[in-house]
Structures are given as C-alpha cells and as structure tokens.
Amino acid sequence: KENLLEVKNLKTYYPIKGGFLRKTVGHVKAVDNVSFSIKNGETLGLVGESGCGKSTTGRTILRLLDSTEGQILFKGQDITKLQGKSLREIRKDIQMIFQDPYASLNPMQMVGSVVSEPIMNFQKKSLASLKNEVIELLRKVGLPEDAYYKYAHEFSGGQRQRIGIARALALRPKLIVADEPVSALDVSVQSQVLNLLKELQDEFNLTFLFIAHDLSVVKHMSDRIAVMYLGNIVEIAEKESIYEEPKHPYTQALISAIPIPDPRKKSNRIILKGDVPSPANPPQGCPFHPRCPQAMAECSLSKPLLKEVKSGHRVACHLY
Numbered sequence: 098k099e100n101l102l103e104v105k106n107l108k109t110y111y112p113i114k115g116g117f118l119r120k121t122v123g124h125v126k127a128v129d130n131v132s133f134s135i136k137n138g139e140t141l142g143l144v145g146e147s148g149c150g151k152s153t154t155g156r157t158i159l160r161l162l163d164s165t166e167g168q169i170l171f172k173g174q175d176i177t178k179l180q181g182k183s184l185r186e187i188r189k190d191i192q193m194i195f196q197d198p199y200a201s202l203n204p205m206q207m208v209g210s211v212v213s214e215p216i217m218n219f220q221k222k223s224l225a226s227l228k229n230e231v232i233e234l235l236r237k238v239g240l241p242e243d244a245y246y247k248y249a250h251e252f253s254g255g256q257r258q259r260i261g262i263a264r265a266l267a268l269r270p271k272l273i274v275a276d277e278p279v280s281a282l283d284v285s286v287q288s289q290v291l292n293l294l295k296e297l298q299d300e301f302n303l304t305f306l307f308i309a310h311d312l313s314v315v316k317h318m319s320d321r322i323a324v325m326y327l328g329n330i331v332e333i334a335e336k337e338s339i340y341e342e343p344k345h346p347y348t349q350a351l352i353s354a355i356p357i358p359d360p361r362k363k364s365n366r367i368i369l370k371g372d373v374p375s376p377a378n379p380p381q382g383c384p385f386h387p388r389c390p391q392a393m394a395e396c397s398l399s400k401p402l403l404k405e406v407k408s409g410h411r412v413a414c415h416l417y
C-alpha cells in the first residue's frame with residue numbers, strides 16, 4: 098500500500114515573547130523534528146502525555162498551525178506552503194474529529210445545519226439532495242433521522258461526538274486526524290464510539306492519525322503506534338511490537354501504566370520521577386534523561402536519533 102501521508106523532519110515552534118517590547122526571546126519546541134508516514138487505510142496511533150506535542154503535530158498537518166520547518170506530503174504533494182484555493186482543496190481531504198464534543202459544536206445550531214455546513218462550503222446542491230445526504234450521514238453514524246431538526250445541546254456526549262463524526266465525514270475525506278476523540282466521554286460510551294470509527298474506516302476507506310494520551314485507547318484502533326515525548330517521536334512500530342516488546346524506557350513506563358484486568362497478576366508499574374520538563378527549555382542530550390530509570394552518562398550529553406532496531410521498529414535511545 099502507498100503512503101497517504103508522509104511527515105518529514107517537521108518542526109513547529111512557538112515564539113516566546115518577553116520584555117515590554119514583546120521581542121522573541123526563545124521558542125517552545127512543541128514539535129521538534131518529527132518524521133513518520135501513514136499508509137492508505139491505516140491507523141497510526143500517536144501517544145504521549147499532555148504537552149508532548151501530539152495535538153500540535155495534528156494541527157500542523159491540518160494546516161491549522163504553521164510549521165517552522167520540514168515537509169508534510171499528502172498523496173506525494175507538499176502541502177506545508179499551500180495557500181488560497183489549493184489549500185481549500187486539501188481541506189476537503191483532511192478532516193478533524195475534536196476531543197470535546199461539547200466545545201466543538203454550537204449547541205444552538207440545528208444538527209442538520211452543523212453537518213450540511215462543510216458540504217455547502219464546497220458544493221452547489223439542491224436543498225432536497227443536501228438533506229438526503231445529511232440524513233444518510235446521520236444514519237451511518239448511528240443517529241436517528243429526526244436528529245436533523247434537533248439541536249446539539251439536546252444530545253448526550255457520545256451522540257454529540259457522533260454528530261462531530263458525521264460532520265467530519267461530510268466531504269468524504271481521505272485522512273482524519275482524531276484528537277483524543279473519546280477521552281471526554283464516559284468509559285461506557287468510549288468503546289461504542291471507537292467501534293463506530295472502525296466500521297466507518299472500512300466503509301469509507303479512511304486513514305486515521307489517532308491521537309491519545311494513553312496506550313489503552315489506541316490499542317484497539319491502531320495498526321502502528323508512535324510514542325511522543327517532549328516534541329520528539331521516541332519509538333514507532335507495529336502495534337504488536339509496541340505492546341509486546343517496547344524498547345524505549347518511556348514506552349515501557351506507559352505500557353506498565355495500563356491497568357491489568359487479571360487481579361492475580363501483580364502490576365509492575367514503573368513510576369517515573371519528576372514531571373515532563375518544559376518544551377521551552379528541553380534538557381540537553383536525550384530529552385527523557387532526567388526521568389529515565391536507565392539513564393547512563395552519555396544520555397545527558399548526546400541526543401539519540403531514531404534508529405531501526407528491527408524491521409519497522411524504530412527507537413531513539415542509547416541502549417540500542
């Protein structure tokens with residue numbers, strides 16, 4: 098299968114303004130030299146603690162944020178500098194599902210109009226055919242037909258996320274960036290929404306960049322997983338390799354934090370010391386070294402690069 102998306106050496110830095118002249122005095126390196134690709138129809142899980150740069154990566158790919166350096170190739174075309182009409186064209190193909198269905202929908206807008214909006218922005222359609230299309234979308238995401246005339250505030254969290262999904266699907270996108278789409282929902286509803294996303298993926302041949310803050314949510318969804326820490330990808334591999342033989346000490350800690358359902362097994366949770374350092378002032382050497390249980394002398398001196406340790410399994414750590 099071909100790559101739908103290829104991200105090469107992507108950097109997204111935010112300027113830090115200081116002094117009363119508001120001069121740039123430094124940068125927050127939110128995304129610092131990130132590279133990965135996603136094949137057509139595949140789901141890449143992007144995992145890391147809050148503030149690690151995963152949402153910024155997603156928003157940069159969506160062209161909601163400007164990159165500082167690097168390339169975003171979509172179907173082979175570099176989209177990092179697109180403007181105007183050509184950017185509009187790309188917007189049809191890349192859509193987003195947001196974390197918070199309460200915040201991302203206008204509660205006073207009728208659901209029919211919420212889902213119609215992206216279609217009307219791009220296509221001329223009769224009201225009747227537009228309505229048919231929207232009702233069909235509502236049906237596909239598991240909402241009743243009469244949802245069309247209701248308001249977003251009349252729905253539960255899970256149903257609102259379904260409205261958000263219908264809206265994201267309206268233009269038949271190729272790539273969907275789903276930024277923690279279930280983390281604001283009750284646990285009981287989460288798996289329903291995840292299952293729906295999987296069904297829709299098959300039906301619409303969707304490719305997902307699926308962002309999450311822990312490894313349990315992405316397990317079900319992903320084909321491959323990338324783990325981010327302080328703006329860097331520290332490990333990327335097939336899902337099975339990540340869960341069965343995590344190589345990076347940070348990934349190992351994240352895996353150990355997944356609750357074990359079997360009460361007879363004792364958990365070997367690795368507790369990391371300290372907090373994530375500020376991306377405005379990242380540590381020298383390996384960004385993880387102040388917290389790493391296996392840090393060695395060289396870890397504070399030189400930054401490890403992503404290296405392939407096995408076919409398709411890359412790790413940035415001096416242990417390998």
Ligand code: SF4
Binds near residue numbers: 345389392
């Ligand atoms: Fe730990 Fe060193 Fe590997 Fe960084 S490079 S993860 S500090 S062992």
Ligand code: MG
Binds near residue numbers: 147148151152
């Ligand atoms: Mg986020």
